[in-house]
Amino acid sequence: MSKRYLFIFLFLSTILFSKEIHFKEVKYIYALDNELYKTGTLNIDKDEIVLHYRNSTKNIVYTDTNIQIITKDALEIYTHEESVEYNLFFQLVLGIYTNNSQLLVDNFTIEKNDNTITLLPNEYLSSVIEKIEYEKNNDKLKYLKIYFVNQDRITIEEIK
Amino acid sequence: MLFILLVIFFTGDVGKQISTQITSILPKGENKELLKEFEKLNTNKQLFIAYKGKSKETLHNLKQIEKKLLEHKNIHPISKSNINKEYEKKYYYLIHSFNEKRYNTLDIKEELRKLHQKILLSPFSFTVDTVDPLNIFKKPKVSESPYIKIDNYGYVTVLQLDKNINNFVKYKEIYDLVQRLKQTDTNIEVFSTLFYFVENQEKIKSDVNIIITLALSILFILYIVILKNLKLLVHTVTTLSSSILFALIVSSVFFEELSIFTVIFGISISTIAIDYMFHNYLHGYYEQFKTINKDVFFGMSTTVGAFFILSFVDFTFIKQLTYFSIFALLFSYIQFTFLFPHLNIQSKQNSLKIQNKFTLKPIYITLISVIFITLTIPNIKIDFNIKNLDINNKELQSLDNFFNRYINTDKKTAVLLYATSIEDLINKAHHLHNKYPKTQCALVNIPTTKSIQSFDTNKFHTLNKNLNKIAKEVGFRSNIFEKSYIMQNNIPLYTYENLQEFPIKKYKNMFISYAIVSNDTYQSIIQEPYIKSLSFQELFKKDLKKSLKSLELLSLVAAVFISIMLYITVKKQFFKAFNYILFPIAFILIVSLFIELNILHIFMMIVVVSLSIDYGIYMNNTQLPSNTQKAIFFSLLSTFAGFGVLIFSSVNALFSIGLIATLGIVSLIILLLTHKASNDS
Numbered sequence: 001m002s003k004r005y006l007f008i009f010l011f012l013s014t015i016l017f018s019k020e021i022h023f024k025e026v027k028y029i030y031a032l033d034n035e036l037y038k039t040g041t042l043n044i045d046k047d048e049i050v051l052h053y054r055n056s057t058k059n060i061v062y063t064d065t066n067i068q069i070i071t072k073d074a075l076e077i078y079t080h081e082e083s084v085e086y087n088l089f090f091q092l093v094l095g096i097y098t099n100n101s102q103l104l105v106d107n108f109t110i111e112k113n114d115n116t117i118t119l120l121p122n123e124y125l126s127s128v129i130e131k132i133e134y135e136k137n138n139d140k141l142k143y144l145k146i147y148f149v150n151q152d153r154i155t156i157e158e159i160k
Numbered sequence: 161m162l163f164i165l166l167v168i169f170f171t172g173d174v175g176k177q178i179s180t181q182i183t184s185i186l187p188k189g190e191n192k193e194l195l196k197e198f199e200k201l202n203t204n205k206q207l208f209i210a211y212k213g214k215s216k217e218t219l220h221n222l223k224q225i226e227k228k229l230l231e232h233k234n235i236h237p238i239s240k241s242n243i244n245k246e247y248e249k250k251y252y253y254l255i256h257s258f259n260e261k262r263y264n265t266l267d268i269k270e271e272l273r274k275l276h277q278k279i280l281l282s283p284f285s286f287t288v289d290t291v292d293p294l295n296i297f298k299k300p301k302v303s304e305s306p307y308i309k310i311d312n313y314g315y316v317t318v319l320q321l322d323k324n325i326n327n328f329v330k331y332k333e334i335y336d337l338v339q340r341l342k343q344t345d346t347n348i349e350v351f352s353t354l355f356y357f358v359e360n361q362e363k364i365k366s367d368v369n370i371i372i373t374l375a376l377s378i379l380f381i382l383y384i385v386i387l388k389n390l391k392l393l394v395h396t397v398t399t400l401s402s403s404i405l406f407a408l409i410v411s412s413v414f415f416e417e418l419s420i421f422t423v424i425f426g427i428s429i430s431t432i433a434i435d436y437m438f439h440n441y442l443h444g445y446y447e448q449f450k451t452i453n454k455d456v457f458f459g460m461s462t463t464v465g466a467f468f469i470l471s472f473v474d475f476t477f478i479k480q481l482t483y484f485s486i487f488a489l490l491f492s493y494i495q496f497t498f499l500f501p502h503l504n505i506q507s508k509q510n511s512l513k514i515q516n517k518f519t520l521k522p523i524y525i526t527l528i529s530v531i532f533i534t535l536t537i538p539n540i541k542i543d544f545n546i547k548n549l550d551i552n553n554k555e556l557q558s559l560d561n562f563f564n565r566y567i568n569t570d571k572k573t574a575v576l577l578y579a580t581s582i583e584d585l586i587n588k589a590h591h592l593h594n595k596y597p598k599t600q601c602a603l604v605n606i607p608t609t610k611s612i613q614s615f616d617t618n619k620f621h622t623l624n625k626n627l628n629k630i631a632k633e634v635g636f637r638s639n640i641f642e643k644s645y646i647m648q649n650n651i652p653l654y655t656y657e658n659l660q661e662f663p664i665k666k667y668k669n670m671f672i673s674y675a676i677v678s679n680d681t682y683q684s685i686i687q688e689p690y691i692k693s694l695s696f697q698e699l700f701k702k703d704l705k706k707s708l709k710s711l712e713l714l715s716l717v718a719a720v721f722i723s724i725m726l727y728i729t730v731k732k733q734f735f736k737a738f739n740y741i742l743f744p745i746a747f748i749l750i751v752s753l754f755i756e757l758n759i760l761h762i763f764m765m766i767v768v769v770s771l772s773i774d775y776g777i778y779m780n781n782t783q784l785p786s787n788t789q790k791a792i793f794f795s796l797l798s799t800f801a802g803f804g805v806l807i808f809s810s811v812n813a814l815f816s817i818g819l820i821a822t823l824g825i826v827s828l829i830i831l832l833l834t835h836k837a838s839n840d841s
Contacts, residue, residue, distance in 0.1 A: 032280075081307065081309050086283060106220050123230075148285040152286075154285070
């Protein structure tokens, strides 16, 4: 009996903590003066986040201890320090979706203006990122804009 | 008188001349001044922070600590852009070496295609290096994440301290801030080399307090319990205090700064003067209003004379000590001889009796001493490492090693660069960097005139044209490489004013800067003609070796002087009295079988000899040996209170003094107890 309850509990917790987000991404690359369009999904679980872009064979998995890049034939594992870019991206996603400002204050100063939240990078990140802006509508991400020092720009919007 | 001296001491700011810096024992001169100039130039002061923990909050916690530290105006992130980076960007093609081989085999189209792919596949944003997109210049090391993960420990990071953190007050401010943070969280470890200055000063202070308490307790037992004469204690303490103040004031006229070691050692040395008082006291000079005791006068003259001879040794520490000792001893002697008979001090009975149950013929003592000296002298090793005299701060040393293990794999040392012009100084910095690539020197970010002259402008103009043409074909923005390989900036002016943000200082008719070199190349680097060592130990060693000859010669002169004085005073008893020199030396030299002798051991031996010669004179020239024996015993106890207690110090320099003093005192007690009296009326 107890095993069955435990199974039901674990199953329900997985559903409760799990969240699948569909998004579209527009990346403006200044050096090429061009825009790249992508769509993808983010699966936010209690223990991991999985990022997958449509038409890509890659799954990028973020866990507490590492970042894994999984393809059909290979598995690459990096520590958070080794994969600085993905680490920052997932920290942002976690911070924004779980409303965990602790994850953001380590790297940014948070400014709130009406519904828009602006993240100003710390000294270390400021050589790469100029600023980040995002707006949430209830739990849904309206937009996330990342402005880079090299004039690149990424805009992410949640879609149904 | 004590009051007047106190007023002079405080109004004359004599206290400010007392330095706890170990450099204060270096002789005044170019090396010492350069060492001080370097302290002002040094921009390489860092603060290492570690946070212990295995949870995912560890990095966050470290960042929070870092944030709190960064609130201090003189603490900055290590990545903060500075003048070096600005210059590096401006004069990139002039200060980085050109890879001719790569340039000659370069397929520009292929390189740009690869770059294009990289940009497209980058998950975030890829920053194109528009300065050198083809990688034909040697790239500087890209800064890594400032947070280093350490397996089974936690995270470590480094912060930069402002160059104006250059005095003790500012060091203490940073130290206190760190201590406050450490109190809030036990998982934090913070280290900076500046902490040695703060902690060592605190340790010396607490050591001095313990030593003073111990010395006073011994003196209290001696005067109150054994001599039962409180009045004598009060007058003696007042006399010694005024003598110390007098010596401090007069010495401060001769020296710009007095080492804390001189002060502590000088205070101890001044207690030798107690034996003048005991002699007069126990021979009834104060009750009978007598002034000059011939033996005491000869004893004092011999000691002061020996110090006077040694004061010509060309070594600042010894000079400071001998000056201090001469002034303190003379001032005490005058008071004990001419002032005390007028203070109405009555001798009180004391029950102490020294019995010589076991006596030795003087010839045996001479023989034993000669054998000991002959056996030990060939094994004597001298330790020139000044660091061994400093405080053994094990806690900080282990923290230092901990951070060194994770952050700097190589141990590094600073060296000084000097030249007669700024242009030449920059050339030399480049020469050093090219010869020893591991060397870090801010000046290598300034181009040399040679590199400016040899830059082939036409070649790089052609490359720029080709690059832009092909980039357009590959799909890059049209103006992205517009400025690549084109020298945009004018040549910098090599003037002091224009380059003042660099660590360059004018010193006399030279310009100086510094470089941080790896320890494995240090020995070859200091052979370069434009390099000077900034290692305190090196400088100390040099000065010490220079002084060693004069120390040897003057010690010989002092020995001859002592022998002459001895012969004049004791005549027929000369060899008996000479045992008072030989035996303590032999006894002390036993220590050289176990440890290497340092400069303080040697100097302290000379002091013990100067002291024991007094006793040689007293014991072999007296009409009342039992009273003289008592006087010597009491003054030995007092000397132990002054010198011997230093054996309990954790400061190696003080411990060395205390060790030799204690051995000297023990040897003198042995001599005293085995002394064969010829008469006692």
